[in-house]
Amino acid sequence: MTDVMKAIVQTTEGDPSALELQEVPKPELQPGEVLVKIAAAGVNRADLTQAQGNYPPPKGGSEIIGLECAGEIADAGDTDRSVGEKVGALLVGGGYAEYVAVPEGQLLPIPEGFSFAETAAVIETACTVWSNIVMEVGLKEGETILIHGGGGGIGLMAIQIAKAIGAKVAVTAGSAEKLEVCKKYGADILINYKEQDFAEELKNQCNVILDIIGGPYLKKNMFALAEGGRMVTIGLQGGNKAEINMGIMMMKGISLHGTTLRRRPVDVKAEIVRQTVENVWPMLEEGRVKHHIHEVLPLADASKALGFLEASSHTGTLVLEP
């Protein structure tokens, strides 16, 4: 093996359209890591935020964008894995490349019958959704969950996992087309946030909210939460600041959570991966949860892929192939 590889490099800081395929050094393995030869890399909104300069990788993380991939183990390092083993991987970064170094605990099996592209398209969303709606805020059968941005990659995964758990699912989205897709994937209550006030529609009814908007929705979300409701915020697409009335928190007995999958410690990530494979992989293999790939593009088209996200003109997930 040579010690260089092709990877996406940002040539102008903060400009998502300035992504070029260049030669860079291959990653070096740390103890407990394996080297994966990437066959497909998933595209996430966080990639766009990172390319815009607003989501710097955590200390020690790769500067290369990309939070999930699938491929073959090219070097098993000091682990008991085998070269040639087909795997998916949850990444802190480095997915927009030919090779990436991954802590063993962040490897996932390929779901039965899944291609590399299909695998790469579900890892980040499945881990994010399971760790948040189940592990963080304990969604239970019979409860109502509100999923903001139901037509996005996270949204469609969340709708299906919540339905598989036996919850009632409400979603918001900005167009009738996206709401139609949400319905197809199982959503029970469809709210066009450009035309309707979700807080009025769902007043005191939501046991759980999966929030990607942040500040501007906080007051409305607290209004929509039921007694004992739990909200987890995983995105701040509307901004991070809000006024909060803590009296309402107390009177309704609610809790507000914030998480980022990428910043969790390695042992927590490994536990998230373990539980996601245990619970969500069977749902994928039995077809109870469907993946939804918007388009597969060559790795060199990374800027184009982020452009789809910028325009919010996609439904589901985009995948890049080196």
Place this chain on the structure above:
Amino acid sequence: MTDVMKAIVQTTEGDPSALELQEVPKPELQPGEVLVKIAAAGVNRADLTQAQGNYPPPKGGSEIIGLECAGEIADAGDTDRSVGEKVGALLVGGGYAEYVAVPEGQLLPIPEGFSFAETAAVIETACTVWSNIVMEVGLKEGETILIHGGGGGIGLMAIQIAKAIGAKVAVTAGSAEKLEVCKKYGADILINYKEQDFAEELKNQCNVILDIIGGPYLKKNMFALAEGGRMVTIGLQGGNKAEINMGIMMMKGISLHGTTLRRRPVDVKAEIVRQTVENVWPMLEEGRVKHHIHEVLPLADASKALGFLEASSHTGTLVLEP
């Protein structure tokens, strides 16, 4: 039995000094309730807030102030309890009286060796502390907890339970005397909030915060929370409004909870009582958790008792005896 009793009645709305002992109808039993002849009633800060007109009883609750008592069962209603059984009781209201009706699930045994006054002094604080620091935010051995108002009734109970769990305990209080008492009860880190900035002292170190201040402390509390930290707010002594930066919630992976024991559904209260008796009663009986009665006053002196709270000149709990 006659159908009247003596109880504390507020003669001027919103004025805590206008509390008089008057004759009122005895409470009528609902299904599942017992009538307790009160020997001692605990005094809580919520009683003052209620007398000031800022904490109305929940719908259907007694208008009479008082959240905890101890005494004897005078009428077992439709339950299997026995008349004459000595009990403690967690109340939604009605404690400042000769008799009170209580759902059976809210009865607690008298801890071995405890008087009625001692029992009445620990129920509300023990249930509040256990339900919040353990059931709501899962304080664990080896973690650090910050307890605001360490010298108050809740504070002293929280210090001791947290120490019994094996946590490291930091407290705030407004005087050297109160901090000395906190230390005697086991606190490890003493912070005089009038002279020190607790957020600077405890930056990123608190796994759990028990908050009674609300709005004005939110930003500082979030600063003091560690990665994965949890805060539960049970009082709003400083006010309910604050600006919140949800980005910090996400980056630190923290959660903010609010609860009021009184507003919890009857079945949740019963579970809280069950777990408190199972876990805290042995601590009380073995002396690992000590109660601290500031003074026992006759029931007619209810206004005087609330005056102590208003002046914050007490340490520990006040008790009234009919």
